[in-house]
Amino acid sequence: MPTELLPTATILSAFLGVALILLLPTRFGQCAKWIALLSALTGFGFAVAAFRGYDMAPGADPLQSVVNLPWVDFPRIGFTTGADGVSLVLLLLTGIIATTGVLFSWNVTQQPRAFFALFLTIIGGVYGVFQSLDLFLLFVCYEIVIVPKYFLISNWGSTNREYGAMKLTIYSVAGSALVLLGLLATYVLSPEHSLDLRTLAATDFPRAFQFWAFPVMFLGFAILAGIWPFHTWAPTGHVAAPTAVSMLLAGVVMKLGSYGALRVAMTLFPLGLEYWRMPIAILATAGILYGALVALAQKDLKFVVGYSSINHMGFVLLGLVTLNTVGLSGAVLQMFSHGIIGGLLFAVVGRMIYDRTHTRDIALLGGMNLAKALPFAAFTFVVASLASMGLPAFSGFIAEISILLGAWKTFPVFLIFAALGVVITVAFTLRALQRTFFPAHATATDAHDEASHAFDPITLPERLGAMILMAVTFGIGLFPKILLTPILHSFTSPQSLMHHLIQGVAK
């Protein structure tokens, strides 16, 4: 296969999987998961191949593998895709989350065909967003994700699922309405009536227009990224969702928001960004602190993880508005890192623990002596917690360091609050970890508890999935260069889409 088609092939692999699953006769429903796994692995394989084929030579155009197929003549819309380092990192993330998500939903027996078809639809949409170079295509893929989320949560979810699903959907739709508004206005005002990102990025939109279009678009995307105070969908949605979907939501769907904010809102409207930078930094910092503080007070383990997502995505947004290469690359790395770590946390809480204990109440879980009963789950949760705290040697550390480093330059005052947020993150993670797995009274009551809580052992797919995620967060923690080099190449190259942006601020 020609290398230009590798990124696009990820989309195809996902939708091919959907088609195959839909064609599957009902009685072979249990085969759906195998098809899904195959499709996810293929997509991941393509993503890896595309990543490896990425040319980082100093003069190389960061935007590679461009595919341009005509779609609609008027209004001029093309099926235009292409990937730079940022896209590729996120494609890789999507591949990993898709694969492990399937592994963690190996036990879905209720309507498996529908479940996996919807799951892969989301994956396909996400792949699409991360490589669209045409705003229309980007928006189409962005919206494809919304409706399957609703059904996955409301059909296969748990606590308060219909409420959670509807709330999440309404927030998403509100966000995408803002984006659509910005999109329409951009289209109308663009001199060539084009929606091609490359053309638009080179266009200087009038300042007055950018002044309102930037916040509209940025906010529209950022709602999906869980920006405070429009984050409330995230905890309820995450909690209501089935495990694989929580993983998807935290792992990649929230990244759609931050990616869109970067790739569309910030790239197209640098002047608007400059004006609104401070308010966004305030909101991002507030999200960091608020997420951490609220997580500190939760009784439900999944809510803790849900709020930690707000906290981590706050870092992403803060990193984005630092507008220097260090902060921006940190933000992208944090997207990747939180995708993996958040996915891992949700996998432990939702699949390994909740599916067995049928409760997520921290106090109740504490009484079950989980460290003894489910040692692998305990081990995984410890690793995930450490990674989530931003401890060195895990991927979160380098990401957060880079963001803080970027923020020192721009927002030294917020930095203090952000760092405070880090410390509170440690506190709430430790609290959840201790109370759930190592409650103080556990050792005393060892003996009689062991008999009363016999859980199904952790299955092979779960182990595999957890191992993959742990290996990735650890591997990237030790060798962040693997991801950072392509990311930096995409930011620093003069041909980069974001060049405009970084240059504009440097002036």
Place this chain on the structure above:
Amino acid sequence: MNTALALLKFLAPESILAETALVVLIAGLFKATAQKRGVLLSLTLMGGFAAGALLLLFPQNANIAHGMVVLDPLTRLVKLAILGLSLIAAIFAAGSTVREHFAEYLGLILFSTIGMMLLAGTEDLLMIFIGLEMTSIPLYILTGYLKRSSTSAEAALKYFLVGGVSAAFLLFGLSLIYGVTGSTSIADLAQTPRATLLDPLFIAGVVMAMVGFGFKVAAVPFHLWAPDVYEGAPTPSAALIASGSKVAGFLILAKLLTFGFAKGTGSAAWGFLQPGWLPLLAIVGAASVVVGNLAALSQSNVKRILAYSAIAQSGYMLLGLTAAGPIGVSSVIFYVIVYALTTLGAFGVVSLVEQRRGGSQLHHFEGLHKSAPGLALCMGVFMISLAGIPPLAGFFGKFYLFAGALGSVSSQYSGNLGLLWLIIVAVAFNAVSLYYYLIVLKHVFVIQPAAEPAPASPHCATSAFVGFLALAVFALGLYPPALLAPIQYAVAAVTEAAAQH
């Protein structure tokens, strides 16, 4: 002489339909065939196909009696669409709750279709009125067709009274316009000097005509009949009202406003309000979007939800017309055809559910995904397309519609997105609309019924065509040019012709 012959030639499709209607009616008189719905339906379809073939065969351009009957690529395309929609409605009828006097039912559908096609193929005010009446009168009867159902009767009476009043408004308005300009031809109207356009009598005429059309397309505040009619009418009738008649209505409205009153647009831009039909349209459209979407939120009957959704969708289309140019026309035509396909499909599903479960309340849809997964999937496609979620056709339609409207004013006041306020309203309430469409889908997919309904074999042809419509909506979403390119070509041709005139 020439005119008469030409008329016969160019109205051949309509004539074929009329003859088919007569044949079907006659077939209904015989006991041997009266109860055989399949036979009657086949007759109808044969006639329909013949008419379609004739439409495709005949020359593309003709103008008889100074615009009385016009044939151009646009009318041909719209006529084909109307014909197709009506025939599918007829097929749905075969699998619906309409069981008595089926031949007459089909005949009425055909008669109404003729009216719609005449309406689509004219550029003359008088013919517009005649076409509207020819469309409406059979529809009144179709609405009241379930003579043992009081809601059906009530709906028919309401529809009839409101329709009558609206016809009166329209006629009065048209006559005022004629009185001022001295012509009933749209082409002549386009040549009217500006001074005439400011004549209060003329303005009163335009307003009254718009009120009349407002009733027809169920725009707020002339929408009150719609929910009751959609709910009370037999489902295929409601489908026809919502699909074919809407397509014809919007085509003629678009032509009349965009080409006929091209000089009297005024402006609806924020802060640049100028009298004309644009501000009127903008206000009516925005009100329809707001009221339709909000009222739909609290409905419990799927047909009523579709009715309010129809009101809202009319609003979007009226907003699309504010583009006041060829883009506006082509976007509205594209949108209305896609909308008609979608809503027709949705009514097809409702009709099947009604037939099997005895009602169209939300709870009748519970567990549909288990008993009829294919049908449920189609319903999903229709609802999501109506909500304007990609990759379905509804999204592209809205995008094109909004982009056209938004772009129209910026060319006049450069850099100023004058109609932004309208688009904000439309986009915002489009987001709201997803809620009630999802509520429908929630009953279809999520909520489990208290008792498992007895499985019943669905009507084959109806199911097949529901599937076909879903596929069409999906395919048009993936590749809009399939429909968009012909429309744009046709509109361009018409615009060019008008410019040469």
Place this chain on the structure above:
Amino acid sequence: MSNSLLTLLTFLPLAGALLVALLPAKRLLIRAAGLGIAFAALGAALTLAFNYDRAAGGLQFVEKWDWIPSLDIQYYLGADGLSLMLLVLTAIITPFALLALGDRVTKLNVSLILLLQTTLFGTFTALNFIHWFLFYELSLVPVFLLIRMGGSAKATAAATQFFIYTLFGGFAMLLGFLAIHQATGTFNLIDLAAIAHQSKLGHALSSAFKWHPDCINVLVFGGIFLGLAVKVPVVPFHTWLPYAYSEAPAPVSMLLTGVLSKMGVYGFLRLLMPLFPGLMRHLAVPLLGFAVVTIVFSALAALAQKDLKRIVAYSSINHLGYCLLGIFAVTTALHAPGETNERAAAMNGVLLQVFNHGITAAALFCFIGFIERRSNGLRGLNDFGGLRTVAPVLAGLMGISIFSSLGLPGLNGFAGEFLIFKGSFALAPAASTLAAIGLFVTAVFLLTMIQRVFTGPLSERWASFPDLTTAERFTVAPIIALMFVLGICPQLLIALFNNTVLKLLP
């Protein structure tokens, strides 16, 4: 090959930890494997120390690999006398703690201790801040879990408190270094020291942030100071320590006080002093104040304790206070001419004290562990009495350690404290005089300990108090021997780092 010796040393215990984790859960096997690894590491560390070219001094065994070039983060290792001394100390304390584990030997505990050893080795050899910080923070994980080994609710709380305190300090330090990176573009400690040596760091910082120059410098300094002060700890950032030391099982306390607290001192010497020599001189009065308060307060607090472990814990703070006193005294006069001898003496004293305190405090905790094991967890100052009669060996050996701790000449504790005071009396007379109060109080509470526990009438309850077993004797014997050796012949150690010390003093 010869170039990656330090890497091998660093990751040897990690490999051992993995090995132990994979072994079957047989206590003997695990103990043997753990000890084998630990002794191998000791051997390796000693080999390195002997192979170190003392005459040349400076950094040797350097390894440098790019890690994240865009942020100037490298995998950058090297060892000078200071590092080697701490490597050896770590390598000594680890097997000592493993031996003291007794019946607490489990796969998890042994693996964690070995993992901790890796992080310590990493910390003591890293020359890039991020590299250093990575190991510094990573050490929290095994320590956190090890403290919890105590099992009680209090141990859990203590572990959490320790973790949060240290991490908070760590982040303050991280922020400081991020600011430095902002100003200079490098995390490389050697380069930074060179920049600071030319007095350019302060300018770089103030021009990067456009704040009042003193303000940003003090802030950055304060952040780094805070991080290290929590770790050492400096009063008033010490509150986690007595709690953690007393709730952790004795072998863990040995590691905590023996090597972990040295990370803080090492940080003062490796990070703070080379980077902010000028500022440290300006801030000499408050810094010396911190040292004096630490010494005096902790000594008085130890006097008031009724729990043996807490007494030793406070005495630990007290002893490290002397190290700080020495360091701060040296910096007061960094640029003053003359007094080189005093400074060298104080600095040598500091390093000696680091090593000696590591050994002595670890031994004390080890003994308390033995007592606890016999008394079912009782360890109150007043719970015992007259143990000398039933457990003479225990009393004798522990007595030696206590005397070493209070600085009796002839034992190892003396040389370090003597050198520190010798230097600092000349450099910072007032502070040293105040600090001397601590010396007296130390003597009082340590002697009280001997008196209450070992002398006096034997209570009925402890009539059958067993003496040290052979295994226990063998556990402590090498350490006691080392105390004598270093007490008599401190040059053994001083020779290792004397050259380094002279280089530390500009």
